Every structure is written in structure tokens, then in C-alpha cells.
Amino acid sequence: AMGPFYCPADHGIYLDTDFYRQMDTELGATGQFARDYVIAHEYGHHVQSLLGTSAKVQAQQERNPDAANPLSVRLELQADCYAGVWAARNRDRLEKGDMESGLNAAHQIGDDTLMKSAGRTPVEAAFTHGSSAQRMEWLRRGMESGDPAKCDTFGAVKG
Known part of the structure; x- marks a missing residue:
């Protein structure tokens, strides 16, 4: 019920395999690479932990609670970008259609798309991972x- 997540305390990546079923059947995010993207995203959080980015964001969130959600979104988007870097560096292992599968998964698990599919009006202030776009x-x-x-999602003006 929780979905995949990275635990900075033990540097572990935990995968709720039911989330993959949900991606396939409920979210329309099908294909092996959609699953690989989710795992690579969690590894992106590990990279952020190793680089100290996560700790810096947490400190900023504590100093400025009003910025907590936007900072969380930037952290998540950076993990998405790192997942893309992994894909680029392993392009020789990818099959035709994998990139499209990953981009579709990113779209399907965007906060706005998830909110709409739950019958809610998307509210940017409530986003935790970013919009589909x-x-x-x-x-x-x-x-x-x-x-x-x-x-560098933190230095980016938009995105």
C-alpha cells in the first residue's frame, strides 16, 4: 500500500511489488522499463543522500516549512532526472520502446494525473512529486x- 521508497537511515530501497500491478492495471504505465524507471528513481534518492542533497533540503524545509512541498517536488524531480541519466548510460541495454514506456510512466504517476484519476482537482500546493509534465x-x-x-532542479527557474 506504500509503494516503492528509499530509506536514508539504512540506505535501502524498498519495493512494494503491488505497486507494479497498480501501474500496469490502474495507471496504464506498462512495460518492464516503466518498472526500471521507478527503481532508478529510488536509486536517484540514494545518490541525493550520498551527495548531501537530501540533508540540505531537509534543513531548508525545517527552516522554512512553507517551502517544504516545493522543495520536496524539486528533490523528486531531480531523482527523475537521475533515473534518466541511468537510462542514458545504459542505452545499449534498452529495447525499442523502453524510453517511451518510461516517459509514459512518468506521466501516469505525476501528481496532477493521479489527483484527476482519484476524482480530485489537481492542486499544485499539494504536489509531492511534481506534475506529469x-x-x-x-x-x-x-x-x-x-x-x-x-x-539541477533547485537552480532551475521552472520545471
Whole structure:
């Protein structure tokens, strides 16, 4: 019921395999690469932990609780970008249609799409991971560049 997540305390990635069934049957995010993208996103959080980005964001959130959600979204979008970097660097292992499958998954698990499918009006202030467009944009940026330096969601004006 929780879905995949990264635990900074033990540096573990925990995968709720029911989430993959939900992606396939309820969200329309099908294909092996859609699942790989989700795992790569969680590894992106591990990279953020190793680089100290997560700790810096947490400190900023504590200093400015009003900025907590937007900072959380930027952290999530950066993890999407890192997932794209992983895909770019493993392009030789991908099959035809994998990139599209990943982008579709990013769209289907965007906060606005999830809110709409739950019968709710999307409210940006309640986003935790970013809109479908934002998630696709940052995943694509990582896939096209293959460069983690292009994943600065905190310095970006929009996205």
C-alpha cells in the first residue's frame, strides 16, 4: 500500500511489488522499463543522500516549512532526472520502446494525473512529486543528456 521508497537511515530501497500491478492495471504505465524507471528513481534518492542533497533540503524545509512541498517536488524531480541519466548510460541495454514506456510512466504517476484519476482537482500546493509534465521533462532531460550536472532542479527557474 506504500509503494516503492528509499530509506536514508539504512540506505535501502524498498519495493512494494503491488505497486507494479497498480501501474500496469490502474495507471496504464506498462512495460518492464516503466518498472526500471521507478527503481532508478529510488536509486536517484540514494545518490541525493550520498551527495548531501537530501540533508540540505531537509534543513531548508525545517527552516522554512512553507517551502517544504516545493522543495520536496524539486528533490523528486531531480531523482527523475537521475533515473534518466541511468537510462542514458545504459542505452545499449534498452529495447525499442523502453524510453517511451518510461516517459509514459512518468506521466501516469505525476501528481496532477493521479489527483484527476482519484476524482480530485489537481492542486499544485499539494504536489509531492511534481506534475506529469514536470516528471516527463526531468526524466527526458536526464535521458537526453546522460549528465547528472544537468539535473539541477533547485537552480532551475521552472520545471
